[in-house]
Amino acid sequence: MTVQDVRAFNRFYTNLIGALDYGRHLYAPYTLTEARVLYELAHSADTDAADLRADLALDAGYLSRILNRFEEAGLIERAPSAKDPRRRRVSLTERGRSAAELLDERARDSVGTLLGGVDPGARPRLAEAMHTIRTILGDPRAGGDGDGRAEVVLRDPHPGDLGWIVQRNAALYAAEYGWNTDYEGLVARIVADYAEDHDPHLERVWIAERAGRPLGCVMCVRDDAPGTARLRLLLVEPEARGLGIGDRLVTAVIDFARGVGYRDLVLWTNDVLSAARRLYRRHGFVLSAEKPHRSFGRDLVGQDWRLDLHTAAE
Structure with missing residues (x-):
C-alpha cells in the first residue's frame, strides 16, 4: 500500500x-x-x-x-x-x-x-472490510491497538450465524452440562423453523459481536398463546461472561417485544442454569411452573418463566 x-x-x-x-x-x-x-x-x-x-x-x-x-x-x-x-x-x-x-x-x-x-450478499464483506480498517488503524472500539477493549455490538444475524447458534449451543451445553445430541436436535429445529418462516415485524434474532467475533445470541419468536412472545436460545460465550452481554440481550428482547405490542414474554429453562435464572429474575420474570423431566441424557427440572410486559413498563 x-x-x-x-x-x-x-x-x-x-x-x-x-x-x-x-x-x-x-x-x-x-x-x-x-x-x-x-x-x-x-x-x-x-x-x-x-x-x-x-x-x-x-x-x-x-x-x-x-x-x-x-x-x-x-x-x-x-x-x-x-x-x-x-x-x-x-x-x-x-x-x-x-x-x-x-x-x-x-x-x-x-x-x-x-x-x-448494496447487494445484500455483499454487505457482510463490506462490514468486515470496514472493521478491518478500524482494527488495523487502531480504533480501540474495534479491538485495535488502542486500549485493547473492543465495543460489543448487538446486530441482526449475517449468513451463517444461524448455523453458529446451533453449533455453539450444542458444544457449550455438552461441555458444561453433559447434554447429548438431543439438545442439538432441538436447537436445530428451533432455528430451522425461524429461518424458514418468521415474521420480521414480530420476531427477531440478535447476535452479540466484538471485534468481528460472535459472543452471544438470543431469539424472540411468537408463542402459541395470543399476544405472547417467547425468548429462546440465550447464550453467552464463556470468555465473554461478566461483560453484561446477557443483560443486554435480554433487554433487547424485552424492549422489542413491548415495542411491537406483545402483552407477555415467556421462556422455558432448566434449574441447572442458575446464572440465566438470576438474570431473568432481575428483569422481572416470575417463575410460573416447574416440572421434573428426563431430556438431553440428564434428569432435569424444567421451569416456565413469565414477564407481564405492561406491568414491567409501569
Missing part, C-alpha cells in the same frame, strides 16, 4: 459522505463537528469538557466556543462533576436531546439509503 492508495480512498469516501448530505441538510443547522459533539453527549451518561476534548481530539478553545453556543441555545447544561469537583459535567437538556435524536435519525436514513444500493 502507498500514500496514494490512502489518499485515493479518502477522496472517494469523503465524496461519498458528501453525496449523502445534500445542501448540508444532514447536519443543519450545525457543523459536522457540532453534530459529533451532540452525538457524544447523547451517548454518554456522565461526561465533561475534558472527556469530550480527549475523545474528539478537539482544541480546548474550539470546544469551549461550541459548548458556549450550545448553552446559549438551551441545548446543554453544565454542573460540577461528580467525578472531580474541579471539572464541569456537561449534559443535554430536553431540547438538546431532541436535536441529537433528529440528527441521528437523518444519519440513519442517509446510511440506510446508501446500503439500499
